[in-house]
Amino acid sequence: MADDLFKALADPTRRTILDELTERSGQTLFEICSRLSMKHQLGISRQGVSQHLAVLEAAGLVETRREGRYKFHDLNTAPLRQITERWPVPHPSGPEDSTP
Amino acid sequence: MADDLFKALADPTRRTILDELTERSGQTLFEICSRLSMKHQLGISRQGVSQHLAVLEAAGLVETRREGRYKFHDLNTAPLRQITERWPVPHPSGPEDSTP
DNA sequence: TTGATAGGCAAGTGAGCGATTGCCTATCCT
């Protein structure tokens, strides 16, 4: 359950994929591949990205829909709510509270 | 940076430790060891727990203070805020939205 | 000081994971 979620977040490449889908949801595998190598200088194979997407999907962070030969990947951040529900985070409560 | 945070959350034992510290902050290593084996049936060595605590501390999720021969471990959930700041989570917006 | 308690350091081992490679299927265009 939660295991899948945290495992999915554990990899930096997967987190970058989430960043890309945050910026633009509904991308195909090839689009994501291009972005990773262009914007992030990530030299990774198409299958590598595909496997990452599978892990993200297992965690519920990515949902997919097929249209013809295209498969679009949509972001779903809802599972992240589990985290702050499990370990309540105190309010920022006004100005920054730097620890002197 | 964020790497330490997600790596720390990736392990189920470490998440259980966070649960225990949520319930009762300021425990010592031995207290945490006892709780893990008692309440959670986790057969893990003291050094194992110690290493986990070090990882959690590197992530900023646990802060420590020494008093004599005791070292107390306090929970700090503030780093978790990064997560929902990075990938905004939509409001539950009223009643539960179960996916039928 | 001796013994007991609380914790730390370091090396070794086994399993899981990220990544690649090679080949295969499905859809679209001409």
Next chain:
DNA sequence: AGGATAGGCAATCGCTCACTTGCCTATCAA
């Protein structure tokens, strides 16, 4: 039909990581 595009499956390799074992240091009580 044929080629090109978009994606999937499976086996393999290397490396990180969790965990253990063994020994060492520091604080407190008798």
